[in-house]
Amino acid sequence: MTAAHTRGFALFARAGYAARGLVYTLIGAFTVYAAWRGGGDSPGSKEAVKTILEAPAGDVLALGLLAGLAGYAAWRFVQAVFDTDDHGFDPRGLAVRAGLLASCASYGLLVAWTFSRWRGSGGSGGGGLAETLAGFIGHRVTAVVLALVFAGVAFAHLRKAWVKGYEKHFDADQAAMKWIHPVSRVGLVARGMVFVILALLLGWRAWTARGAGGETPGLEQALTALRGLPAGTWLLGAMGAGLLCFAGYSFVEARYRRINVEDA
Numbered sequence: 001m002t003a004a005h006t007r008g009f010a011l012f013a014r015a016g017y018a019a020r021g022l023v024y025t026l027i028g029a030f031t032v033y034a035a036w037r038g039g040g041d042s043p044g045s046k047e048a049v050k051t052i053l054e055a056p057a058g059d060v061l062a063l064g065l066l067a068g069l070a071g072y073a074a075w076r077f078v079q080a081v082f083d084t085d086d087h088g089f090d091p092r093g094l095a096v097r098a099g100l101l102a103s104c105a106s107y108g109l110l111v112a113w114t115f116s117r118w119r120g121s122g123g124s125g126g127g128g129l130a131e132t133l134a135g136f137i138g139h140r141v142t143a144v145v146l147a148l149v150f151a152g153v154a155f156a157h158l159r160k161a162w163v164k165g166y167e168k169h170f171d172a173d174q175a176a177m178k179w180i181h182p183v184s185r186v187g188l189v190a191r192g193m194v195f196v197i198l199a200l201l202l203g204w205r206a207w208t209a210r211g212a213g214g215e216t217p218g219l220e221q222a223l224t225a226l227r228g229l230p231a232g233t234w235l236l237g238a239m240g241a242g243l244l245c246f247a248g249y250s251f252v253e254a255r256y257r258r259i260n261v262e263d264a
Contacts, residue, residue: 010261013071015068021250031237045219047220065114078261102153151195154192157195164185194239200225
């Protein structure tokens with residue numbers, strides 16, 4: 001890969017982090033509002049994308065969002081397959097890399113769903129491919145595998161927050177890191193807890209599966225489950241604030257993350 005190609009891919013990946021930040025900004029804001037209102041549906045990535053597409057200049061925003069999300073999915077694929085961050089082949093490293101592949105797949109599906117909505121062919125569902133995969137989640141083996149993957153991703157998020165594992169991937173001075181640390185750690189813990197809930201939901205799906213079918217557990221279901229707990233409204237509000245911090249962490253990655261595609 002030439003230097004020009006490396007720079008181009010790095011910009012593509014940074015746009016992806018920014019797109020993820022935009023999506024999580026809306027999810028976090030919707031979540032805080034839902035907690036404050038004390039009811040209503042829990043939000044998810046599709047609701048955030050709908051808001052973007054329905055905004056003024058939606059076509060321009062849609063093209064930018066599609067490019068950014070595609071760049072993020074591509075970067076996740078490179079990270080997972082070519083191990084640019086040296087996670088290795090031990091159990092923890094393989095779990096992290098499996099999580100990166102899962103992230104690549106989920107954002108790839110979000111790209112397809114966003115494109116179908118933008119072109120007016122998505123309807124209220126997620127499209128034929130997404131619906132097929134959603135039904136496939138109903139199988140016990142698939143649910144078990146994804147539950148283990150999400151548990152590994154949750155552990156990776158929480159560990160990264162605890163040991164500040166993100167710091168070694170940032171090209172930022174100490175003055176910037178003083179405010180990057182609290183935003184990043186709170187955001188990573190919040191998203192890690194989302195993955196904990198998803199792993200539990202998928203584990204329950206595996207325990208009770210009787211063949212294909214059923215709705216795919218996702219961010220909406222995780223937030224709904226959180227709201228159903230004692231003091232759920234307060235927990236939902238705290239989660240929304242944490243997801244806003246994760247949005248901030250995504251923007252920080254867009255600016256300071258080392259995109260070392262040359263190591264692939």
